[in-house]
Amino acid sequence: AQSVTQLGSHVSVSEGALVLLRCNYSSSVPPYLFWYVQYPNQGLQLLLKYTTGATLVKGINGFEAEFKKSETSFHLTKPSAHMSDAAEYFCAVSTSGTYKYIFGTGTRLKVLA
Amino acid sequence: NAGVTQTPKFRVLKTGQSMTLLCAQDMNHEYMYWYRQDPGMGLRLIHYSVGEGTTAKGEVPDGYNVSRLKKQNFLLGLESAAPSQTSVYFCASRSPTLTEEELFFGEGSRLTVL
Numbered sequence: 622a623q624s625v626t627q628l629g630s631h632v633s634v635s636e637g638a639l640v641l642l643r644c645n646y647s648s649s650v651p652p653y654l655f656w657y658v659q660y661p662n663q664g665l666q667l668l669l670k671y672t673t674g675a676t677l678v679k680g681i682n683g684f685e686a687e688f689k690k691s692e693t694s695f696h697l698t699k700p701s702a703h704m705s706d707a708a709e710y711f712c713a714v715s716t717s718g719t720y721k722y723i724f725g726t727g728t729r730l731k732v733l734a
Numbered sequence: 735n736a737g738v739t740q741t742p743k744f745r746v747l748k749t750g751q752s753m754t755l756l757c758a759q760d761m762n763h764e765y766m767y768w769y770r771q772d773p774g775m776g777l778r779l780i781h782y783s784v785g786e787g788t789t790a791k792g793e794v795p796d797g798y799n800v801s802r803l804k805k806q807n808f809l810l811g812l813e814s815a816a817p818s819q820t821s822v823y824f825c826a827s828r829s830p831t832l833t834e835e836e837l838f839f840g841e842g843s844r845l846t847v848l
Contacts (some may be wrong), residue, residue: 630774639786653835664738664824664839665777711776715835720757720784722837726776 623648623714627725635733640684640699644712649695655713655722656686665711671695672717679686679724682706707732738762740825742841747815747847754811755843757825764830766808767792767837769819770798777824784830795802815847 628643653672657665669680676688682705686697694713712725729734738759747753757766764785769777779792783798791797797819808827812819818834822844826837 655836657837657839662842664841665826665837666839667836669837689821717835720767720782722779724777726774 623716623721623723625712625714625723625725626731627710627728629667629728630726631633631729631731633731633733636704637701640697640702640706640730642697642710642712642730644686644695644697644725645693646712646714648697648714648716650716653717654686654688655715656680656684656695656697657710657711657713659666659711659727661708666733668697668710702730702732704732704734738825738827738838738840740823740843742843743841745846747812747845749816749847751815752811752813753799753815753845754812755769755823755825757808757810758806759808759827759838760806760827761827761829762768762805763827764805765828766791766812767826767828768793768808769824769826771802771842772821777831780810780823794799810812811815812845815845817847819845821845821846 624647629701647679656668659665671688679685710728716721767782768780783789783802786805825840
C-alpha cells in the first residue's frame with residue numbers, strides 16, 4: 622500500500638528565506654511523485670513531478686524537489702520565498718499504469734513580510 | 735482552453751435534499767475523478783472513471799453516486815444530503831498516456847448541508 626506523510630500542517634517563513642516543505646512516502650513499487658499547489662478558493666495545480674530519470678526536478682515559480690529513494694523523501698524547496706508563494710501545498714504519490722493517487726494532508730505556507 | 739469546469743461553484747442544501755455536481759473536461763481525457771477536501775484530511779477519492787460508461791468506488795463512496803455517460807462529463811450525485819457531506823468537491827482528469835501522469839483539477843464546488 623502507498624502512503625504520503627507531510628510533516629508540518631503549517632509552515633511560516635520570512636520573505637526571502639528558504640522554503641522547505643517535507644514529504645515522505647511509502648511505496649512497494651517505484652513511485653511517481655508530485656507536488657501540487659492550491660491558492661485560496663482555487664483548484665490544485667501541478668508544481669512539479671518525478672516519474673523517472675533525474676532525481677532533482679525543477680518546477681514552476683522557482684520550486685524544485687529531490688527524489689531520495691534511500692530516505693523515501695521528496696521534499697519541496699525554494700531558495701527565496703515570495704509573498705505570492707503563500708498557499709497550500711500537497712504532495713502525492715502514484716505508480717505507473719495505475720489510476721490511483723494518494724495525497725498528503727497538505728502544508729499551508731505563510732510568508733511573512 | 736477551459737480545462738476542467740465544475741458547476742455549480744457554491745450550493746447550500748438542507749438535510750435530505752438531493753443534488754448533482756457536473757464536471758466537464760475538454761482535454762479528451764479518459765480518466766476522471768471526484769475528490770472531497772476537508773480541513774486536515776487532504777483529498778480523498780470518492781469515485782473515479784477510466785472511460786465512458788465505467789465508474790468505480792474510491793475510498794469514501796458512501797452517500798454518493800456517479801455517472802459517465804459521455805467521455806467529457808462526470809456527474810457526482812448526492813441522493814439524500816447529510817451534514818457530513820459539507821465539503822469542497824474537486825473534479826480532476828488525466829490522460830492515460832504513461833508520460834502524462836498528472837491530474838488536472840477544476841476550481842472546486844463548495845457544498846454546505848444544513
